[in-house]
Amino acid sequence: MSTLTSTQKVNWKGGVSPYNVSYGKLMMWFFLMSDAFTFGAFLISYGTTRLSASYWPDPNEVFDKAPFINAKLPLVFVSIMTFILIMSSVTMVLAVHAGHLRKRKEVAKWLSLTILGGILFLSCQAYEWTHLIEGGTTISHNMFGPIVNGHHTPGPAAFGSFFFTITGFHGGHVFSGVLINTIVLINVLKGTYDKRGHYEMVEKVGLYWHFVDLVWVFVFTCFYLL
């Protein structure tokens, strides 16, 4: 009766989790759901403001620079950032998988690569922000307005404020993800989870990390593609 049922039969009579997951993982799921609403609210307010404006900058014109290359390359750099984040999500899944098999060294290897991916992504974002800010784009001003008589005019101020707020909030999530992953990596190396008998902590930070990747998928579409 009290044994855990597999996928279909579910016990609501107490003593076992009707969700078939531990308390920690369930709470991580609920936290991520609430975080989805936070990001959703940001992106929807961005969409509302953008739709209410009669002019909006073309992302192909705004994001057309990549480091070391002196040419107009629309979307190339942000594609690389997207690839880095997808890749770090893959290494995270592989870390979780190695955790199921309780292979400590494998977990440490994949988790280190995930952390590296996070740091690379943040560095790319730092470059992108620096480039934009040096070009005169701030939360209150930018020069991506329509071209009048051959001169760029100021674009909608909301463009910069939404861009820096939303990518900044996402970057903040990546940063805290890197920190949490590092703490878990230290615990993996110390053998904490071997003593505990399971690597569930890796699964929990894995959920968080994939969520950060998920948010980037939407940020990428809303800011760089549409």
Next chain:
Amino acid sequence: MEMEQQATFTQVTLEDESAHAFDSTVARIWRVFWILLIVTLVEIALATVHYFFGVPPVLLRNVIFLSLTLVKAFYIVAEFMHLRHEVKNLILSIMIPLLLFIWFITAFLTDGNSWRMDRERRAVQVEQVTPAP
């Protein structure tokens, strides 16, 4: 008690995993990776084609972008976050609240759009009242 329970969960997962061969799980992970990568490349190709040649039209392009975004979101949540393989109760508890987004998006984007139309209508009226010298 809680520790005991956690250990049982992991035990179940461990048996689940060893039931499949080691390679099949890893192969599935890489399959999802390729799907995500290819979908992203298609998005970038579409953006580039639209930028240089102006096809497809903006509305169609945006519908394609949003559909491909949802495809990517599905694979990340279902496979990477493992939600597809959880019990139905958990899937429903997470997904049903997210349905609120449908109304959330509809209401707000409609609002934004009506603001723009209102603004443009006023601009036209002003022009008619005071013709340019």
